[in-house]
Structure formats: C-alpha cells, structure tokens
Amino acid sequence: MFIGTDKLTHTYMPGTPFASDALKNISFSLGRGSFTLLIGPSGSGKTTLIQHLNGLLKPTSGKVYFDGKSIGSDKSALLSLRRRIGLVFQMPEDQFFSETVFKEIAYAPRNLGLAENKIEERVFKAVEQVGLRPENLLDRHPFHLSTGQKRLVAFAAVLSIEPEVLILDEPAAGLDPAGKLMLFNLLSRLNRIEEITILVSTHHLDEVAELADNLVVLTGGRLEMAGKARDILARRSELQDLGLALPQVTEIIDELAARGLPVCTDIYSLSAACNEIIRLKRVDQS
Amino acid sequence: MSRSITLGHYLPGDTVIHRMNPRIKVLVLIIILSMLFAFKSIPGLLTMLLAVLLLFAVARVPFRYLLKGLRPILYIALFALIIFLFFTKGGVVLFRLGSFTVESDGLEEGLFVIIRLVTLVLFSLLLTLTTTPLSLTYGLGYYLKPLGRIGLPAEEVVMIMAISLRFIPTLLEESQRLMRAQVSRGADFESGSILSKAKNLGTLIVPLFVSAFRRADELALAMEARGYRLGAKRTRLQEDLIKMQDWLVLLTTILLLVVVLYMNI
Numbered sequence: 379m380f381i382g383t384d385k386l387t388h389t390y391m392p393g394t395p396f397a398s399d400a401l402k403n404i405s406f407s408l409g410r411g412s413f414t415l416l417i418g419p420s421g422s423g424k425t426t427l428i429q430h431l432n433g434l435l436k437p438t439s440g441k442v443y444f445d446g447k448s449i450g451s452d453k454s455a456l457l458s459l460r461r462r463i464g465l466v467f468q469m470p471e472d473q474f475f476s477e478t479v480f481k482e483i484a485y486a487p488r489n490l491g492l493a494e495n496k497i498e499e500r501v502f503k504a505v506e507q508v509g510l511r512p513e514n515l516l517d518r519h520p521f522h523l524s525t526g527q528k529r530l531v532a533f534a535a536v537l538s539i540e541p542e543v544l545i546l547d548e549p550a551a552g553l554d555p556a557g558k559l560m561l562f563n564l565l566s567r568l569n570r571i572e573e574i575t576i577l578v579s580t581h582h583l584d585e586v587a588e589l590a591d592n593l594v595v596l597t598g599g600r601l602e603m604a605g606k607a608r609d610i611l612a613r614r615s616e617l618q619d620l621g622l623a624l625p626q627v628t629e630i631i632d633e634l635a636a637r638g639l640p641v642c643t644d645i646y647s648l649s650a651a652c653n654e655i656i657r658l659k660r661v662d663q664s
Numbered sequence: 665m666s667r668s669i670t671l672g673h674y675l676p677g678d679t680v681i682h683r684m685n686p687r688i689k690v691l692v693l694i695i696i697l698s699m700l701f702a703f704k705s706i707p708g709l710l711t712m713l714l715a716v717l718l719l720f721a722v723a724r725v726p727f728r729y730l731l732k733g734l735r736p737i738l739y740i741a742l743f744a745l746i747i748f749l750f751f752t753k754g755g756v757v758l759f760r761l762g763s764f765t766v767e768s769d770g771l772e773e774g775l776f777v778i779i780r781l782v783t784l785v786l787f788s789l790l791l792t793l794t795t796t797p798l799s800l801t802y803g804l805g806y807y808l809k810p811l812g813r814i815g816l817p818a819e820e821v822v823m824i825m826a827i828s829l830r831f832i833p834t835l836l837e838e839s840q841r842l843m844r845a846q847v848s849r850g851a852d853f854e855s856g857s858i859l860s861k862a863k864n865l866g867t868l869i870v871p872l873f874v875s876a877f878r879r880a881d882e883l884a885l886a887m888e889a890r891g892y893r894l895g896a897k898r899t900r901l902q903e904d905l906i907k908m909q910d911w912l913v914l915l916t917t918i919l920l921l922v923v924v925l926y927m928n929i
C-alpha cells in the first residue's frame with residue numbers, strides 16, 4: 379500500500395447538533411505510480427477524503443497511510459509529507475496572491491527553503507511540465523491570464539514542490555470539454571513520463587475515465603466500488619443505481635448494441651466510438 | 665464545509681421558545697433585564713435564576729452550553745465577590761485575620777451581584793441560542809425603524825447587518841480553504857517569527873479581498889436584478905406575524921415587572 383486509508387471515518391463538528399458523518403469506514407489503497415479517478419456526486423465526501431491524504435484533516439477514527447507509515451500529527455513529519463504529496467484545490471486560480479506568475483509558482487519552492495537558482499530551475503521545469511511556455515508568461519500578472527492558463531499555472535504552482543503524488547480536487551471544474559480532455563491528457567502524461575502517482579476527483583464519469591488505471595466510487599460518504607477502471611466501467615447498472623451517469627458515447631454505443639448491432643461495448647471515448655462506428659460501417663459494406 | 669463553522673451560538677430547534685416572534689423576544693429580554701435590576705433581594709433573583717433554567721429546559725438546550733456561555737464572566741464574577749468581601753462591612757463577622765474581617769453584608773451583596781450577573785447572562789444567552797442571527801437582526805432592526813424619521817436609513821442598515829452576518833461564515837470558510845491550500849504548498853502558519861507570520865497573512869488577505877469584492881459585485885447585481893432598490897418599501901416572504909402567545913408572553917412579562925416594582929422585593 380503506497381497511499382491509502384484504513385477504516386477512515388470523519389465526523390464534522392462531533393458532539394454538537396450539527397454533527398454529520400462525511401466519511402464512513404473508508405478503506406482503499408493506491409499503488410505507486412498509479413493513476414486513479416475518485417468519482418462521486420457533489421457532497422459525497424471527495425474533498426474531505428482528499429484532505430485527509432496529506433494530513434490537512436485528522437480522522438475521527440481509522441488511519442491514513444503513506445509509504446508504509448501511518449500519518450500522525452507530528453509537525454515535522456507532516457511538513458515532509460506535504461513535500462511528497464502535492465494537493466491542488468478546487469478552483470485553485472481563486473487563490474492567487476502574487477503579482478507575477480513567477481512568484482506564484484515560486485511560492486512552494488521558496489517555502490521549502492531552496493536557493494534562488496534552484497527556485498528558478500523548478501519554476502521553469504514546472505511551467506514546462508504543464509505545457510506552457512515560460513517566455514512572456516512568467517512576468518505577467520496571474521489575474522490577467524485566460525481561465526485555462528490560470529488553471530495550468532495553479533498546477534505548476536504545486537508541481538514545483540516536485541511531489542511524488544499529485545492529488546487534484548475537481549481539476550476540470552469550469553473548463554469546456556476540450557480543455558478538460560487536454561487537462562487529463564496532461565495528467566496522464568505526468569503519470570507516465572514523470573512517474574507521478576495521481577489521484578483526481580471528479581463528479582461524473584465521462585470520456586476521461588478510461589485514461590485512469592483505477593476508479594474509486596464514493597457516494598454519501600461510503601466507498602461503493604474500487605478497482606480497475608475497465609472492470610468498474612463494465613458494471614453499468616450498478617453505476618447507474620448509484621446515480622452516476624455513464625459517458626454519453628457509451629450510452630450511444632450501448633443503444634446500438636441493444637438494437638442488435640455487433641458493436642464492441644467497451645467504449646468510453648469519442649474517438650474510440652468513431653473508430654468503432656467506422657469499423658461497423660466497413661463490415662456492413664463488405 | 666460550512667458544517668464546520670457556526671455563527672454565534674444559535675442551536676437549531678423547534679420549541680415554543682424557538683418559534684417565538686423575534687421582535688417580541690428582543691422586547692421581552694429588555695423588560696426582563698430591567699426587572700433584574702429592580703430586584704432588591706436574593707430570593708427574588710433566585711426565582712428568576714430558577715425561571716431561566718426552566719426556560720432552558722423548555723428550549724432543550726444541553727447544560728454544557730450554559731456553562732460554556734458563563735465561562736467568559738467567571739473572572740468578573742470572582743473579582744466582584746472579592747471586592748465586596750473586602751470592602752463592604754456590616755452584619756455579623758464571619759471571618760477574622762488580624763485587623764481584616766469578612767462580614768455577612770459583604771458576602772450577601774457579593775452573592776447578590778453574582779446571581780444578578782449570571783441570570784442576566786443566561787437570559788441573553790437564551791435569546792441568542794434560540795434565535796437565528798438573521799431573525800435577531802430583523803428583530804432588532806424593527807426598533808430602529810422610527811429612526812428613519814430623523815434620516816437614518818433603518819431598512820438599509822438592517823440589510824447591511826443581515827448581509828454581513830450572512831457572509832461571515834462564507835469568508836471564514838474561504839480563509840480556511842486558502843490556509844489549507846497554502847499549507848499544502850509548504851506554508852507554515854503556526855511557527856516562525858512575527859514578521860514571517862505577518863508575511864503569511866498577506867498571502868491570505870489578497871485572495872480573500874479579491875473574492876470579497878467579486879462577491880459584493882455579484883450580489884449587488886443579483887439584488888438589482890430582483891428589483892432591490894434603495895428606499896423602496898420591502899415586503900418579506902416570511903412575515904414575522906405576532907401570534908397570540910407572543911402577546912401573552914409580553915403581557916405576562918410587563919405584569920411581572922409592575923409587580924416587582926410595586927412589591928419592592
């Protein structure tokens with residue numbers, strides 16, 4: 379178990395009439411170098427779960443593990459933990475506070491106490507990792523960038539820690555489908571090339587689902603399913619019972635299959651659906 | 665999560681006391697507070713203390729909330745008691761150490777003041793624990809209305825108070841989120857010199873202000889879009905009707921005040 383939880387329960391405001399269980403008895407684990415999608419409708423406890431993984435929240439009961447050790451409350455241990463696990467919050471661009479993009483990205487390495495030339499090195503590396511060009515960007519005011527660019531700068535601001543694990547809370551919120559796809563391709567690349575373990579939360583299944591190795595499904599603070607992405611995507615009726623809609627293209631393909639066409643139903647992305655339909659056409663013509 | 669932050673003391677519930685009209689509640693509290701100052705003896709005050717404890721039971725407020733509410737006045741109460749023990753003389757000598765004496769009048773007056781203070785705080789606590797901050801604002805705002813005649817924009821002041829109250833939890837939540845995000849990026853808000861702490865605050869204040877201004881802008885637009893105009897007469901979705909039982913409570917309190925004043929107890 380590289381990172382995970384054991385019987386994690388979290389109660390907000392325990393002992394008051396406002397007490398509510400955000401997480402109930404959650405046990406799951408992720409392997410080193412994996413790419414996992416945490417799926418659940420809004421209010422299912424995704425953000426609460428994520429904030430346990432780098433020690434921002436303390437479990438009401440149960441344990442959180444990282445690299446074989448239980449996460450405690452020792453301060454220096456937490457500090458070193460947060461150098462290894464990068465966490466990107468929802469709408470991270472709302473949190474900018476610097477007057478230049480450079481300073482924004484340099485904030486984390488500066489907090490690590492690195493030398494100025496090292497900081498600069500990391501800023502350039504992080505900017506390139508998210509696929510932006512450093513020239514004309516680093517001196518600009520972060521508020522003046524486009525939404526997509528802001529989001530990428532916010533990612534770079536966390537990547538500059540050089541984390542082993544990158545956790546992102548709803549990273550695609552507010553982006554258009556093209557932006558979303560671009561973003562998940564970027565994450566997939568970071569996962570493959572930089573070997574960063576990635577956990578991404580999202581509130582619905584769509585075509586990015588197949589980019590992940592594993593899926594973890596959370597509803598109402600309970601862990602409903604966890605496992606290989608393809609296996610879980612195949613359990614369609616269960617997913618629908620949990621109120622999670624399948625990717626639109628999958629629904630179209632399923633409908634074709636239901637009408638008796640010899641279609642392969644293991645399809646979750648637009649491009650795969652296009653290829654499949656073209657293949658069907660060819661079979662039909664020959 | 666807004667669940668982790670509450671404003672003031674309000675404890676949701678659905679009891680007779682929770683349902684009382686906030687306007688009447690505020691007025692009744694003012695009468696009761698003046699009544700507490702009309703009492704001249706300990707037995708009278710003790711009756712009121714007993715009464716407020718009974719009301720807490722009716723409102724189903726757990727006992728520890730009372731203790732929590734009383735904690736801030738603990739030292740004031742102790743201080744008052746000591747002052748009276750030292751400086752008020754008369755009655756029987758209870759305790760003697762050299763030329764220093766504690767006499768029964770001092771003890772009696774000290775206890776009198778403490779019981780009055782505790783009862784006063786408990787009655788106020790009962791109001792804030794059983795009334796949402798918003799209805800409390802409207803309740804208080806009602807008595808500001810006559811000030812409109814001398815040019816004070818009472819409606820607007822109440823609106824400003826209500827909006828401020830509404831956004832305190834939002835801003836708290838937001839600053840908590842920002843702090844967590846920055847802690848995730850290696851910030852340390854707990855240790856370090858005062859200078860570095862002040863520097864850290866800057867990274868919180870900038871995004872907090874940016875979002876507060878954006879919210880203010882959006883809220884103003886949304887309000888205007890729904891027809892809010894300065895100086896216009898507003899009606900409310902939930903009319904705070906004064907029911908028969910509210911009038912009865914008010915009447916009983918006034919009668920009690922008259923009796924206390926007349927009997928001079």
